[in-house]
Amino acid sequence: MAFDRMPEVTDPKAMRALAHPVRIALLEALTIHGQLTATEAGEIVGESPANASFHLRQLAKYGYVEEAGGGTGRRRPWKRKYLGMSFSEVHDDPETATAARELSRTMTQRYLARAEEGLEENRSQPREWRNALGWNQMGLYLTAEELQALGDEIVELMLQRFGERRVRTDSTPQDAERVELLTFSYRV
Incomplete structure (x- = not known):
């Protein structure tokens, strides 16, 4: 698709x-x-x-x-x-x-x-x-630029590894289930 x-x-x-x-x-x-x-x-x-x-x-x-x-x-x-x-x-x-x-x-x-x-x-x-x-939870000391880069890298990794699996296709493993990954970043 x-x-x-x-x-x-x-x-x-x-x-x-x-x-x-x-x-x-x-x-x-x-x-x-x-x-x-x-x-x-x-x-x-x-x-x-x-x-x-x-x-x-x-x-x-x-x-x-x-x-x-x-x-x-x-x-x-x-x-x-x-x-x-x-x-x-x-x-x-x-x-x-x-x-x-x-x-x-x-x-x-x-x-x-x-x-x-x-x-x-x-x-x-x-x-x-x-x-x-x-x-998972992890507190880090980051600059705004580092946090932006980290978020971009996480999204890029997910897209590189499993981007085609955002929808089910013929190549999706039969036992694959729809899961949701959320990432949040906020100052504490």
Whole structure:
């Protein structure tokens, strides 16, 4: 499955369009399933087909998704246009900075809630998964430049080693499960 490389999101309207839990959930469902109709997507994210359709159209309006083609009538499949997204909270324009903080807050809430649930469920996983799952914490004294470089290197390593596994393909091992890796950096 080919994806365009997404440019950094800098438009405050596009950021606000994405800063909605249902829209983030729809993007994730499309990442996992490739193509979905509004009815299928709604079932996965717990929304009505009409609401899923509305949110998919909003995502399409700002270039996050597109029609996949091959549909008939109301059964139109959608797909992601880009795999992943990049945005910054650092902007001189107050409107853009506010929209970026709103998007960041929405994503943080979603990922932290899912991390908490996933870490709790780790206890019920088979032994080999319990050994592999978990978390790490390390406090370091770094400059801003060193922290930026470290973050870039971590992302680059993940992309080099497993970038093609962001979606399941024929070459994905049968026993591979979808996992999520989160990295955070903050001053303490």
